[in-house]
Amino acid sequence: MLTPEEIVRIDQAHCWHPYSSLINPPPLFPVESASGVRFKLMDGRELIDGMASWWCVIHGYNHPRINEAITHQVEQMSHVMFGGLTHEPAARLVKHLVDLTPEGLTKVFLADSGSVSVEVAIKMAIQYWNSQQKPEKHRLITVRNGYHGDTFGAMAVCDPVNGMHHLFSAVLPQNIFAPAPPMGYDRQITDEDLSELRELFERHHHELAAMIIEPIVQGAGGMRIYSPQYLKAVRELCDEFDVLLIADEIATGFGRTGKMFGCDHADICPDIMTVGKSLSAGYMTLAATLCTDRVADGICRGEAGVFMHGPTFMGNPLACSVANVSIELLLEKDWQADIARIEGILKSQWADAMKIEGIRDVRIIGAIGVIEMEEPVDMAVIQPRLVEEGIWLRPFGRLIYTMPPYVISDEDLIYLCQKTLEVIREL
Numbered sequence: 001m002l003t004p005e006e007i008v009r010i011d012q013a014h015c016w017h018p019y020s021s022l023i024n025p026p027p028l029f030p031v032e033s034a035s036g037v038r039f040k041l042m043d044g045r046e047l048i049d050g051m052a053s054w055w056c057v058i059h060g061y062n063h064p065r066i067n068e069a070i071t072h073q074v075e076q077m078s079h080v081m082f083g084g085l086t087h088e089p090a091a092r093l094v095k096h097l098v099d100l101t102p103e104g105l106t107k108v109f110l111a112d113s114g115s116v117s118v119e120v121a122i123k124m125a126i127q128y129w130n131s132q133q134k135p136e137k138h139r140l141i142t143v144r145n146g147y148h149g150d151t152f153g154a155m156a157v158c159d160p161v162n163g164m165h166h167l168f169s170a171v172l173p174q175n176i177f178a179p180a181p182p183m184g185y186d187r188q189i190t191d192e193d194l195s196e197l198r199e200l201f202e203r204h205h206h207e208l209a210a211m212i213i214e215p216i217v218q219g220a221g222g223m224r225i226y227s228p229q230y231l232k233a234v235r236e237l238c239d240e241f242d243v244l245l246i247a248d249e250i251a252t253g254f255g256r257t258g259k260m261f262g263c264d265h266a267d268i269c270p271d272i273m274t275v276g277k278s279l280s281a282g283y284m285t286l287a288a289t290l291c292t293d294r295v296a297d298g299i300c301r302g303e304a305g306v307f308m309h310g311p312t313f314m315g316n317p318l319a320c321s322v323a324n325v326s327i328e329l330l331l332e333k334d335w336q337a338d339i340a341r342i343e344g345i346l347k348s349q350w351a352d353a354m355k356i357e358g359i360r361d362v363r364i365i366g367a368i369g370v371i372e373m374e375e376p377v378d379m380a381v382i383q384p385r386l387v388e389e390g391i392w393l394r395p396f397g398r399l400i401y402t403m404p405p406y407v408i409s410d411e412d413l414i415y416l417c418q419k420t421l422e423v424i425r426e427l
């Protein structure tokens, strides 16, 4: 057994963490185990996880039903290649996804991570236009403040400033960026709000394969909430200018915003949709890209005759079996009520937060609560203070936010909300 000190020493000498330095390695908290909404550090402290491990763990850690499903699946088979073979977990999962997502999405590509599912979505759009004898339609349009993953194709549609595009400009595809959607779920969207986006469509539609956007909530690019009217307008612009719409639901999918998918707020169906993160409840890495019959037919009637992608671990049975139980757990309960409960607590607990000095904005939708500060937060100070209070949050930039597991109790959530404000006040 390694001691906690040994773990941290080895780790800091050799191991990259997300967006980290190895010259100035970040402080690390070794975790021993996790259960429900809490994890236990190796020093014995217990933390309430306000992050659901980057928005994935919707049913909590160590869930008996999910544990049982994955154990059962290990005993059947952990993996078989997906070329030429298939299995029940995959069949059940694609059926679930087709049933749950907006009507019109009928075909599913199982991918291994969110970024890969975005790459797949982009490749689908490009192959589609190729098959329509319009290979010049290969660029993407998106909005600023987006986040779609860290691989090259995905990175090229992330916010150019946050994503430091200049570092990679020699190799990144050059896409088209419209202003970020104006904030506010209830905002009445005017022609003015859409004028620049419309202009870009007018100027570039002949070379545009698709528009990609995170529906209703822009996640890692700024935690910004916008109006369903805007999303509807995006769908209409895509139709008007014959551009495919890719909805990146990796963060928003499976109830997080109060609807099953972000698109459901606007009652639209994208041509291509990506899901990931909470798809597999934080147990296994898994994502998927869905598309319509039109897109699938186009791709398969094109030059290649097939869709040109096939990951080694495609359709992994362990991951699919976990996703199936996760979806079944969600559907079995009144998940809308659970999300509404969380939203209600966030709203009441943070109702007066704007009065606290240093807080610029408070934004809440579904099981997402965001506090935007006037200044960037000092992670080296705030993280250890939150841990001392028994809370795990991972602020970035000026944003302190929570996206807790849906199973968090009222008591734990109230504690988390109050302690967060206390720590902000003190700093």
Ligand SMILES: *Cc1c(COP(=O)(O)O)cnc(C)c1O
Binding pocket: 113, 114, 115, 116, 118, 147, 148, 149, 150, 214, 219, 220, 248, 249, 250, 251, 252, 276, 277
């Ligand atoms: C997290 C995220 C991704 C990338 O997913 P990974 O699994 O980290 O590759 C893509 N799009 C959105 C909206 C995300 O939130």
